[in-house]
Amino acid sequence: MSAHLNAALREGDNPELTEERRKATFDTRKLADEFFGSHLARRRREIAKAIDAIPELHDTKPLPFMTREEKVEEAARKVFTLSKHITDIVDLSNNRETQSLNEMVIGIEGMPISLHFAMFIPALQGQADDEQKREWLDRAIRMEIIGTYAQTELGHGTNLRMLETTATYDKQNKEFILNSPTLTSLKWWPGNMGKSCNYAIVVANLIIDDKLLGPHSFMVQLRDENSHETMPNIQIGDIGPKMAYNSSDNGFLKLSNLRIPRRNMLMKHAKVQEDGTYKKPPHEKLAYSAMVHVRSHMITQHAMLLAYALSISTRYSCIRRQGYIDPKKDEVKVIEYQTQQHRLFPHIARAYAFAFAGTESIRKFEIMKRSLEAGNIELIADLHALTSGLKAVVTYLAGQGIEQARQACGGHGYSMASYMGEIYGVGIAGCTYEGENLVMMQQLGRYLIKAVKSVKEGKKPTGYVAYLAHAGQRHSLIDCRPNEGYAEHIRAFEHIARRQTFRAAERLQKYENSGLSTEQAWNNCTVELNRASRLHTRLFIACNFYERVLDVEDMAVREVLEDLLHLHLNYELIDIASYALEAKKIRPNAVSLVDSWEITDREHRSVLGRRDGHVYENLFKWAKSSDLNQNDVLPSHKKHLLPMMLNARKQSKL
Ligand SMILES: CCCCCCCC(=O)SCCNC(=O)CCNC(=O)[C@H](O)C(C)(C)COP(=O)(O)OP(=O)(O)OC[C@H]1O[C@@H](n2cnc3c(N)ncnc32)[C@H](O)[C@@H]1OP(=O)(O)O
Numbered sequence: 001m002s003a004h005l006n007a008a009l010r011e012g013d014n015p016e017l018t019e020e021r022r023k024a025t026f027d028t029r030k031l032a033d034e035f036f037g038s039h040l041a042r043r044r045r046e047i048a049k050a051i052d053a054i055p056e057l058h059d060t061k062p063l064p065f066m067t068r069e070e071k072v073e074e075a076a077r078k079v080f081t082l083s084k085h086i087t088d089i090v091d092l093s094n095n096r097e098t099q100s101l102n103e104m105v106i107g108i109e110g111m112p113i114s115l116h117f118a119m120f121i122p123a124l125q126g127q128a129d130d131e132q133k134r135e136w137l138d139r140a141i142r143m144e145i146i147g148t149y150a151q152t153e154l155g156h157g158t159n160l161r162m163l164e165t166t167a168t169y170d171k172q173n174k175e176f177i178l179n180s181p182t183l184t185s186l187k188w189w190p191g192n193m194g195k196s197c198n199y200a201i202v203v204a205n206l207i208i209d210d211k212l213l214g215p216h217s218f219m220v221q222l223r224d225e226n227s228h229e230t231m232p233n234i235q236i237g238d239i240g241p242k243m244a245y246n247s248s249d250n251g252f253l254k255l256s257n258l259r260i261p262r263r264n265m266l267m268k269h270a271k272v273q274e275d276g277t278y279k280k281p282p283h284e285k286l287a288y289s290a291m292v293h294v295r296s297h298m299i300t301q302h303a304m305l306l307a308y309a310l311s312i313s314t315r316y317s318c319i320r321r322q323g324y325i326d327p328k329k330d331e332v333k334v335i336e337y338q339t340q341q342h343r344l345f346p347h348i349a350r351a352y353a354f355a356f357a358g359t360e361s362i363r364k365f366e367i368m369k370r371s372l373e374a375g376n377i378e379l380i381a382d383l384h385a386l387t388s389g390l391k392a393v394v395t396y397l398a399g400q401g402i403e404q405a406r407q408a409c410g411g412h413g414y415s416m417a418s419y420m421g422e423i424y425g426v427g428i429a430g431c432t433y434e435g436e437n438l439v440m441m442q443q444l445g446r447y448l449i450k451a452v453k454s455v456k457e458g459k460k461p462t463g464y465v466a467y468l469a470h471a472g473q474r475h476s477l478i479d480c481r482p483n484e485g486y487a488e489h490i491r492a493f494e495h496i497a498r499r500q501t502f503r504a505a506e507r508l509q510k511y512e513n514s515g516l517s518t519e520q521a522w523n524n525c526t527v528e529l530n531r532a533s534r535l536h537t538r539l540f541i542a543c544n545f546y547e548r549v550l551d552v553e554d555m556a557v558r559e560v561l562e563d564l565l566h567l568h569l570n571y572e573l574i575d576i577a578s579y580a581l582e583a584k585k586i587r588p589n590a591v592s593l594v595d596s597w598e599i600t601d602r603e604h605r606s607v608l609g610r611r612d613g614h615v616y617e618n619l620f621k622w623a624k625s626s627d628l629n630q631n632d633v634l635p636s637h638k639k640h641l642l643p644m645m646l647n648a649r650k651q652s653k654l
């Protein structure tokens with residue numbers, strides 16, 4: 001391809017990468033337009049440019065060299081700086097623009113207002129009535145207050161029915177009394193609750209006249225708006241360092257009979273009148289809307305984390321020479337090894353597949369949100385099932401891909417100069433938060449069992465489960481347009497998913513017929529059921545990828561995406577089989593496929609993944625800037641180890 005068509009080519013780059021970029025068979029900008037959507041792709045370039053021009057938005061020093069306190073401070077400093085520029089850089093109402101800005105400036109380690117945007121604002125939008133929106137939502141959007149979403153407790157995170165925090169209605173004073181009755185009822189984990197937020201939406205068990213009415217959401221002021229000191233009847237703090245994500249102050253909260261006005265219960269759906277009359281919500285699970293919102297957005301976020309890791313490892317694999325294929329020739333780039341290609345290329349295909357699935361899940365969420373605004377609740381169950389499966393499968397497989405990408409970098413992949421450790425730590429956190437993966441797959445399992453039951457009653461389920469009724473016929477999960485090249489793959493995929501779902505349903509039925517309770521029978525089948533949920537979700541991802549590729553107009557881009565689709569379908573279906581052949585076709589485009597994600601050095605923060613490929617000189621520069629190297633002899637060495645060795649020498653001379 002002539003240089004001008006490949007936007008990633010730059011003067012002064014490592015010739016090893018330039019050589020790769022010259023092999024591209026498509027324009028990386030056009031593929032970026034397909035990956036992000038052309039509007040967001042253009043806006044990401046503009047946002048990256050705007051950030052380059054504002055030095056105070058750049059990392060003070062590489063994040064891995066920072067202590068936890070420095071990280072928290074750095075994130076707060078950037079948030080403050082951003083608040084002065086943000087409206088000049090992004091459209092605040094565009095979630096994906098603000099997400100891109102966040103990733104480029106703050107990075108992935110969290111910041112004092114992560115949960116403010118991820119859950120506090122969405123929960124107000126989904127559960128506050130109009131008057132409450134005027135009182136809190138507007139102030140939250142203007143950043144006059146910072147909030148979080150406090151649901152998980154020390155003793156319970158998954159099983160929301162057993163949350164212990166109570167909100168008892170006092171008719172006399174028209175107030176709720178919020179209390180943490182036990183140690184295990186302390187709110188535990190909510191992002192930014194430890195030190196940053198001054199408000200939280202607290203999920204507590206509503207009690208009226210001694211009747212337990214289940215989890216409801218309450219607006220609680222945690223800290224004084226001016227002094228930021230903790231409010232009376234509240235004990236609050238940071239839960240301590242985590243595996244990653246340490247710029248975020250996840251916190252604990254103990255409520256001691258804290259009184260809040262009646263109108264602090266979010267009352268868009270459920271209501272409590274002054275006299276204590278309770279009005280049920282139109283759907284019991286509307287209170288869970290903020291979680292479905294996050295889950296529907298997590299898919300693209302974890303596709304991006306996987307893309308970060310693969311950008312780093314694919315570029316590095318093309319500058320790293322190690323060993324020989326033909327001993328008479330030079331050392332080869334490690335990307336030439338078939339094992340290295342097996343390690344990377346299927347995950348590159350998955351990163352594209354997950355991103356397209358994520359775009360679809362956000363689209364479906366917006367449709368559901370609009371229908372909910374119109375009072376229609378029937379899409380809630382479908383979306384919950386879809387986002388439960390996608391969240392569980394994508395966070396898990398993306399985590400696996402990130403780790404494979406790290407291992408592909410050898411020793412330097414283990415250095416924090418690669419930044420892979422942080423990308424992995426943040427990536428796998430998604431397997432836990434927003435519902436532990438194994439539990440969320442069971443939510444989808446319930447939905448699939450109901451679909452099997454309706455097929456057995458002779459009904460024709462629609463939407464994502466239509467394929468369950470069509471053994472062997474030409475129907476597909478999402479009316480995939482049959483294209484000879486892939487129809488057989490999709491058919492095989494449907495067959496495997498359908499067979500597993502029916503197998504799990506039959507096993508459940510057998511256990512129930514044997515006299516076991518429903519719960520016991522269910523527990524005995526959860527491994528089979530989760531397998532069905534995984535296959536169903538991966539079928540959805542594959543079909544969605546297929547549909548997306550068929551919509552691409554630029555033929556060069558479509559061809560490389562078809563190469564990835566074919567690799568993806570084979571890899572997903574047969575695991576190792578003939579996709580190696582496909583790897584050959586992917587090989588010339590490997591760097592350009594990752595360049596198309598247009599992830600800047602500032603955004604991925606990896607020395608190994610530098611766009612210009614000048615890794616070694618920068619790796620040495622990075623190491624020299626380590627705090628440990630600021631003194632030739634560490635003070636701790638002088639204090640501890642030197643005396644120890646001097647003593648040992650004295651002893652040995654005696
Ligand atoms: C930058 C990113 C930062 C993000 C930081 C992370 C923030 C967080 O982690 S916030 C806390 C997240 N916590 C969670 O996700 C908790 C996970 N647990 C749950 O959601 C619930 O306990 C759950 C769904 C597992 C079970 O709920 P439970 O009330 O027991 O319902 P359950 O009995 O299983 O199901 C009853 C019905 O409700 C339905 N249902 C359950 N949840 C939902 C929902 N959210 N929407 C619609 N329907 C639902 C079920 O499908 C089922 O329907 P049906 O009867 O037709 O089969």
Ligand SMILES: Cc1cc2nc3c(=O)[nH]c(=O)nc-3n(C[C@H](O)[C@H](O)[C@H](O)COP(=O)(O)OP(=O)(O)OC[C@H]3O[C@@H](n4cnc5c(N)ncnc54)[C@H](O)[C@@H]3O)c2cc1C
Nearest residue numbers: 149150151152156157158189190191429433434435436438
């Ligand atoms: C980085 C991070 C940020 C977070 N941010 C927030 C936040 O902002 N706000 C908030 O409220 N929470 C937050 N959380 C908490 C998070 O939502 C919970 O950790 C999560 O919901 C899992 O609940 P748990 O920790 O109680 O795990 P548990 O439910 O105790 O899970 C432990 C194990 O038990 C298994 N298990 C549990 N129930 C079942 C079941 N029914 N069937 C089969 N297996 C089961 C799980 O699969 C898992 O293997 C955060 C967590 C993390 C890691």
